[in-house]
Amino acid sequence: MINDRVKEAIKSYSDELTEIRRILHSEPELSWEEFKTTDFVCSYLDKLGISYRRTEPTGVIAEIMGGKPGKTVALRGDMDALSVEELNKELTYASKEDGKMHACGHDAHTAMLMIAAKALNEIKEDLPGNVRLLFQPAEEVAQGARALVEQGAMEGVDNVFGIHIWSQMPTHKVSCTPGPSFASADLFKVTFKGKGGHGAMPQACIDAAVVASSFVMNVQSVVSRTIDPQQGAVLTVGKMVVGTRFNVIAENAVIEGTVRCFDPAVRDHIETQLTHYAENVAAVYGATAKVEYTRGTQAVINDEESALLVQRVAAEAFGEDVIYHEKPTMGGEDFSFYLDEAPGSFALVGSGNPEKDSEWAHHHGKFNIDEDALTTGAELYAQFAWAYLNRS
Known part of the structure; x- marks a missing residue:
């Protein structure tokens, strides 16, 4: 179920992954204003030779075409920041924009999906199917997912998977429980x-x-x-x-x-x-x-089969002790609009570490992540896509 080449690739790209996240963190853009972020993602995909199209007004839908016939799995990472003043002024990568900050971890989601795309692109000839990459704008205003769906993001998709960094869970832990996740x-x-x-x-x-x-x-x-x-x-x-x-x-x-x-x-x-x-x-x-x-947004209800596959992938990739069962949250997530179109699941990846002061609540000006969680998220994206396509 686990692809060793993917694991080794993402491990080797750890420094690049951190660098990408820090670049994105220092240059936050609000919902529907993610023009530089969109350009940044497109430039990266150009270097990898991955085909894509821009969505309007911001966002990207990309496709890794597998070398073998099969189904299509979509991976989603959101890109927008919040109208929050960064209070972590001591960071070398603190926000350069007054009153704007990646206070919810979307910079991490975008970076993780970019590196997952890089690793999957290297094994595309072995993929029995296709991987669609959804770099989504405007999650914080609950409009981006619906806009991408309207622009064809879910056409032909058989399963969709998303990740959210979660400061309330210990670093590296993964939670993806069947049933209600977000309200x-x-x-x-x-x-x-x-x-x-x-x-x-x-x-x-x-x-x-x-x-x-x-x-x-x-x-x-x-x-x-x-x-x-x-x-x-x-x-x-x-x-x-x-x-x-x-x-x-x-x-x-x-x-x-x-x-x-x-x-x-x-x-x-x-x-x-x-x-x-x-x-x-x-x-x-x-x-x-x-x-x-x-x-x-509608409630995010994880499909049982998909969520259990995430758990098996996480256990095989990182060990049984990585599995965590976070209670459903009353927070909202527009990932729900993708689930109207295809079965799928939404996982939480822990980034809370008291030694790194990364347990602040999401949307707080002191919010930050333990960057050790980035490789966990990137590999989970890629390994889930590999496992789903091979299982299908």
Whole structure:
């Protein structure tokens, strides 16, 4: 199941892999702005002689054509950074862009996929099938995967595999459990309209601040009292804008938040209940409510056969003790859109090491990875593709 040439190649490219990751880390680009990153990937693929096409406005779809007939497996690595200020100023490869940072590990994903492509390209004559490489933009805004699918990324693909570096797991550990991995991630916005007026004359007004506050305090019972406790769900109000002045009763209030869960029926229920609660709370006070519910990413549900293959590949490549069973996270991932098109799985590769201060949460300004995890991720990409095509 494991290709020794791939293992040796990636081991020999360890320094190059680290260098690529550091270049990408120092030059972060936000979602839909990954123009330099796209150019960087394309230049690298040109040197390897791997065919590709650019996607619009950013991103790359490449293809390694195997020397033997077979199926097609897709490997995905995302490329975009976040609007986060880098706090690791002491690093020689710290972000050069104020207010922009690879605070989620996408620089590592891109670098790992590039080196995996290099190793797989060297054995392409032995590949019984093709490997599609998806260098994806705009994961952080949950739009890039859908855009690549619309531009043909999954046409003819039989299985898709992705990796996320994970600071909450020890370095080198690999988790890929069948079933739920990442939650669906939706956005909601509730606008309440009351009747403004003088702060000294509340009897003549309908206070939108009171309406909004009542909604925030009561809407949590949607999760705590209307959903089976064994079903995971989160409803978070993250933003509330109300009022204009200390002595003016607010006429308008706007609330924004997110909903996370794994079950489509629970998702539908929460959307319905949000509207129900907003309208009825507003009615109690004589106000009105408008609810906007936007569905973002879907839940990432790992295909059992694919996930178990990842586990077997990881165990054979790195040893049985590398297998880790991370609990499903309420974080969102637009990898879910690829799984609408073909079975597949999404693995976590640990990069947390207290000795290297790499256990900071994703999206934090101090986030960094233990670069020893890079070769684990790169080899897992390549070995999974090899194992899937040969197994197929």
